[in-house]
Amino acid sequence: MWKVESAEKYDEVDESASSSSPICRNRAATIPTADAVNLICGAKTQSNPENTVGVLTMAGKGVRVLVTPTSDLGKILACMHGLEIGGEMNLAAGIQVAQLALKHRQNKKQQQRIIVFAGSPVKYDKKVLELIGRKLKKNSVALDIVNFGEEDEEKREKLEALLAAVNNNDSSHIVHVPPGPSALSDVLISTPIFTGDGEGGSGFAAAAAAAAAGGVSGFEFGVDPNLDPELALALRVSMEEERARQEAAAKKAAEEAAKQEKGEQQSTSQDATMTENVDPGTSESDKKTHDLMDDENALLQQALAMSMDDSSSTVAVRDTDMSDASADDHDLQLALQLSVQEGAVDQSNQTDMNKLLADQSFVSSILTSLPGVDPNDPHVKDLLASMQSQSELVLQVSPKWRDSETKMS
Amino acid sequence: MSAESASAIHRNQVDLLDFVDWSSVECLNQKNSHSLPNALKQGYREDEGLILESDADEQLLIYIPFNQVVKLHSIAIEGPEDEGNVDPILNAIFKFPGPKTVKLFANREHMGFSNVNDFPPSDTVILSTENLKGKPVIVKYVKFQNVRSLTVFIEDNQSGSDITKVQKIVLYGTTVETTDMKSLKKIEDH
Numbered sequence: 301m302w303k304v305e306s307a308e309k310y311d312e313v314d315e316s317a318s319s320s321s322p323i324c325r326n327r328a329a330t331i332p333t334a335d336a337v338n339l340i341c342g343a344k345t346q347s348n349p350e351n352t353v354g355v356l357t358m359a360g361k362g363v364r365v366l367v368t369p370t371s372d373l374g375k376i377l378a379c380m381h382g383l384e385i386g387g388e389m390n391l392a393a394g395i396q397v398a399q400l401a402l403k404h405r406q407n408k409k410q411q412q413r414i415i416v417f418a419g420s421p422v423k424y425d426k427k428v429l430e431l432i433g434r435k436l437k438k439n440s441v442a443l444d445i446v447n448f449g450e451e452d453e454e455k456r457e458k459l460e461a462l463l464a465a466v467n468n469n470d471s472s473h474i475v476h477v478p479p480g481p482s483a484l485s486d487v488l489i490s491t492p493i494f495t496g497d498g499e500g501g502s503g504f505a506a507a508a509a510a511a512a513a514g515g516v517s518g519f520e521f522g523v524d525p526n527l528d529p530e531l532a533l534a535l536r537v538s539m540e541e542e543r544a545r546q547e548a549a550a551k552k553a554a555e556e557a558a559k560q561e562k563g564e565q566q567s568t569s570q571d572a573t574m575t576e577n578v579d580p581g582t583s584e585s586d587k588k589t590h591d592l593m594d595d596e597n598a599l600l601q602q603a604l605a606m607s608m609d610d611s612s613s614t615v616a617v618r619d620t621d622m623s624d625a626s627a628d629d630h631d632l633q634l635a636l637q638l639s640v641q642e643g644a645v646d647q648s649n650q651t652d653m654n655k656l657l658a659d660q661s662f663v664s665s666i667l668t669s670l671p672g673v674d675p676n677d678p679h680v681k682d683l684l685a686s687m688q689s690q691s692e693l694v695l696q697v698s699p700k701w702r703d704s705e706t707k708m709s
Numbered sequence: 710m711s712a713e714s715a716s717a718i719h720r721n722q723v724d725l726l727d728f729v730d731w732s733s734v735e736c737l738n739q740k741n742s743h744s745l746p747n748a749l750k751q752g753y754r755e756d757e758g759l760i761l762e763s764d765a766d767e768q769l770l771i772y773i774p775f776n777q778v779v780k781l782h783s784i785a786i787e788g789p790e791d792e793g794n795v796d797p798i799l800n801a802i803f804k805f806p807g808p809k810t811v812k813l814f815a816n817r818e819h820m821g822f823s824n825v826n827d828f829p830p831s832d833t834v835i836l837s838t839e840n841l842k843g844k845p846v847i848v849k850y851v852k853f854q855n856v857r858s859l860t861v862f863i864e865d866n867q868s869g870s871d872i873t874k875v876q877k878i879v880l881y882g883t884t885v886e887t888t889d890m891k892s893l894k895k896i897e898d899h
Binding site: 403408434435437438439440468469 | 737738741764765766768818819821822823
């Protein structure tokens with residue numbers, strides 16, 4: 301069968317052409333051809349709404365266009381359904397008809413692509429194929445070849461030559477599928493034919509890959525997207541939301557760090573209790589936090605950062621903290637509010653805290669007492685080193701910040 | 710015989726470069742590294758290092774739409790000189806890989822190499838080596854009075870080699886309407 305695609309930048313028209321051969325002993329391979337075609341058609345239509353896909357066969361009586369390029373997946377699946385497998389394929393004629401079908405596509409802005417499923421041997425010689433390939437390249441038609449069926453060295457060489465003739469900037473690909481127990485569609489999923497679709501198709505591919513990975517356990521989140529699509533979707537969405545939130549918070553932290561370079565100072569002792577409660581997603585203006593995704597490390601960083609924070613910056617960040625954390629944790633909110641008040645009122649403690657936290661040994665003892673913290677962790681070590689250097693800076697800056705602090709409160 | 714004196718002869722003819730609709734410009738069978746903007750765009754086309762080259766064979770099909778209707782007066786196609794070959798005989802042959810036979814089609818959209826011979830061209834131009842140095846060729850003006858898009862089909866080149874090289878393509882003509890739709894502002898109700 302030939303799959304002919306035409307697309308505009310990202311959207312494509314595909315025409316799928318496949319042949320099946322009686323030489324292919326492993327009958328099981330013939331049925332998955334239909335699956336593979338369906339998979340690819342689905343991926344293409346999903347990846348861009350303007351994509352259109354058509355299907356034609358080239359074995360048997362002659363080249364026959366089953367479906368002209370359409371974005372209606374149902375039509376394509378329907379025509380695949382009644383297909384008979386048999387005969388030898390006529391590669392040259394198939395490609396030419398596919399090219400013609402592409403030429404008469406409705407949306408001329410679409411890019412053109414042909415996907416060939418070559419099961420039976422190739423009876424044309426290399427020269428002819430190269431000529432065809434050059435003609436395709438000239439008309440800017442990309443070509444993907446799926447070489448399956450019996451292992452045939454000559455066929456392999458010919459198809460490689462064809463690909464070389466048509467390939468322009470790596471837009472064309474070839475996949476050799478060895479005969480074996482694994483299904484054609486499974487092998488195809490990991491190939492650039494599939495993954496060349498871009499992000500849209502990859503979602504489809506990922507779900508299919510999860511299914512192919514074998515058994516119920518292979519599914520993402522342990523839920524079969526086919527059996528319970530809503531649940532699978534909800535799980536995936538919530539994961540992504542969490543990830544996006546963490547990334548946004550980390551980004552914010554990086555931005556604030558850029559803004560307030562010198563503003564790192566000690567703050568109140570309430571921070572120690574806050575450590576446990578603070579949501580890692582609201583990490584603060586320590587420059588080094590933005591690399592950490594690990595919860596415990598983030599917590600630790602948070603604690604140290606907060607204790608080193610400039611009091612006014614702490615207030616600013618805490619304001620944002622409170623809006624972020626509002627949905628999450630009542631205790632957290634209370635703790636935050638308390639510490640804000642403490643910070644505003646209690647200035648005299650600061651210099652003491654400076655000295656305390658500047659003391660390396662004190663800090664390491666705190667660290668070891670915290671659950672799940674490894675003082676040998678490189679991140680922790682970095683932070684400790686930075687604290688050392690910044691404690692002096694802190695003392696100088698404090699008077700100015702104190703004033704603005706009181707204004708804010 | 711320079712390009713300047715040639716264009717000075719044709720008064721009121723402007724370079725139609727400003728009216729080209731760049732978003733829809735297409736070129737078939739060009740090499741990715743040596744593409745159409747090298748020959749068409751201001752600045753690129755002056756640079757002798759930047760040329761448009763054909764890929765699979767020596768033909769090129771260039772589709773140039775305009776953002777308004779224009780009249781085409783003349784076209785100048787410059788080709789590079791290749792001094793690569795040492796052999797004097799070969800040198801004479803391969804010296805000019807620039808275009809020779811150029812067919813122009815007015816207002817034909819999305820042509821392909823297969824149907825390019827199905828329509829009679831609006832004009833056919835055979836370039837001499839002088840033209841390749843920049844002398845514009847005057848086209849059949851009557852055929853190009855109302856041009857929305859121009860398709861340039863380069864059929865073969867001077868040296869008969871497999872790769873056609875184009876240094877520069879300049880289109881001279883005038884506009885038909887002087888209204889620039891983009892600068893039209895909405896009239897407020899008084």
